[in-house]
Amino acid sequence: MRVSRLLLVTLRDDPAEAEIPSHRLLLRAGYIRRVSSGIYAYLPLLWRVLQKVSRIVRDEMDATGALETLLPQLQPADLWQRSGRWAGYTAGEGIMFHLHDRQGRELGLGPTHEEVITALAADLLQSYRQLPVNLYQIQTKFRDEIRPRFGLMRGREFIMKDAYSFHADEDSLRQTYAAMDQAYRRIFARCGLRAVAVEADSGAIGGSASQEFMVTAEAGEDLILTSADGRYAANQERAVSLAPEARPLASVPLAELNTPGLASIEDLCKVHGFDPSQTVKVLLLLARFAEGRPQPLLVCLRGDQQLNEVKLANAVSAAAEPAASGLLEIAPISPEQLQAEGLAPLPFGSLGPQLGDGVLAGARSWHPRFLRLADATASALPLFVCGACRPDTHLVGASWSSLGAQADWTISTVDLRNAQPGDACLHDPEQRLHAARGIEVGHIFQLGRKYSQALEASFTNESGQNEALWMGCYGIGVSRLAQAAVEQHHDGQGICWPVSIAPYEVVVVPANTEDPTQAQLAESLYTTLQEAGVEVLLDDRSERAGVKFKDADLIGIPWRVVVGRGAAAGQIELVERQGSLRQDLAAAELLTVLLPRLEQGRRGLAEQPT
């Protein structure tokens, strides 16, 4: 391709709307244009990148025996009602774009495809003989993100590869899950990305085991915690660790402490000389559901620990009354909300675990009893400091039994704390957790039978019995991956694409187009490279050399062939975008020198074939 015909529009200044390097560079180098918040046009250069990523994804998926398909983006509401996800995905902070057709029927724009594929499986899959089967597609997904961000990183419209596998039993599911794990590692390696697999929360998708693939980069939205020995890696949402030991509280009889104006753990400890690990803090929250009444929560944590909201949401979903389903949100209870419910004000700065359900009596819409949860670090404290449930008063030397646990109320112990960098690991307390930031580019799930049961997708097993299908699902954010690659591979001059996903592999730059010798040699090398199967650009623009070099660096073409002063003597210069290689050589030797290196680059970080 000739650069003069490429519609290459590069910007000299950083666009004000972009914050992180990859977003800035994709805009500056002419890869994307914003059409609306979270909605981008993929310009020709980016489309080539996306196609290359897709090709690698296809290649590896096909190699596992998965079948490519293409499912509708416009999906009927009733499918989602049957799976129980319509309300959660459309009401409140739901992310599904939805609309009515001319008949008044409700439709959603597919944010994911479990419902469609499962309905299809129910139709197509009858016998264990057809199993296992794994279907995948690469298409645009629509999600009305609460906050679109960072260009392609979190768009409202984005390209995703999603795969769904169906199995006769859990063991078969585990095998395909493992095969996907391996395929994903190869995909990211072939794309030239350093990615790490971490244990993950399953989120709204549901199911049991799940694993995320993170491209490590400063701008990543996720915090990942890993052990130095590499045996443990998890998203902080999910990570478990050993909390630091609590400082023991001197054994004193239960006593009240006057604490005017001390409404935070920090102030309380500062004034009275306690350590935060000697205190129990109590959070009052309200869980709202798609179905069922709001549930007040009383959550206890050791004073030095932080609440993990994902763990809390999972615990609440598991423990909520049967009538409640589709957890929408959990938020702190405010004095205004209490008033709206017709309830008396509560002493928020000095709450204790012993706060009785009586304070909820007469609530207009809420469940009249607290769901009481305590983190294990709080439950394990023999003696602690906590609020007395009266303004400006705390208790010293409290214990769970002295407060009346088991008698007037019970509290469930669950893991609710955030694991922190520096915490000891469970698998080996000598190992500490280290933090890194990551961009989630892939996520694989063992779904189990959640969707197949809801949508009645069953098959006949070997003994003639009908059984619900076992399912797995496996996603890769293709457009996000492209931007993640830029985030991981750039420098002060621009993008440094890995060869395997670069829009073009080589750019031939005649330093001076006016010089016929240079122009002719450049043309001839351009042809030679094309004939050798190389994806090559010829920068035939009548720009000065500096402009062409700057643009080549900015758009990140991995190899540059400069045809300059040495052209008359048949000498050219070969420059690698990333790294330091820069060598003069005879034009006739170009293929001999370049092709082996290109071939290596095309494999990305994947192992050499043996």
Added chain:
RNA sequence: CGGGAUGUAGCGCAGCUUGGUAGCGCACUUCGUUCGGGACGAAGGGGCCGCAGGUUCGAAUCCUGUCAUCCCGACCA
């Protein structure tokens, strides 16, 4: 949705405090010189000052409303 910020030419910005009818750099067009790391000179073209009301003889500038975009939080590939 809560908190913060910004909307002036394709991009980056100034002008707004103190109202007088819009400017700079880059990009674009033409000509000339230049030609290995974003050249120089000359001459041009391009603006509903986000939008709508209001105040005023007069509004980019003051007031009110509204829309859009970005950042921090909840969501996720």
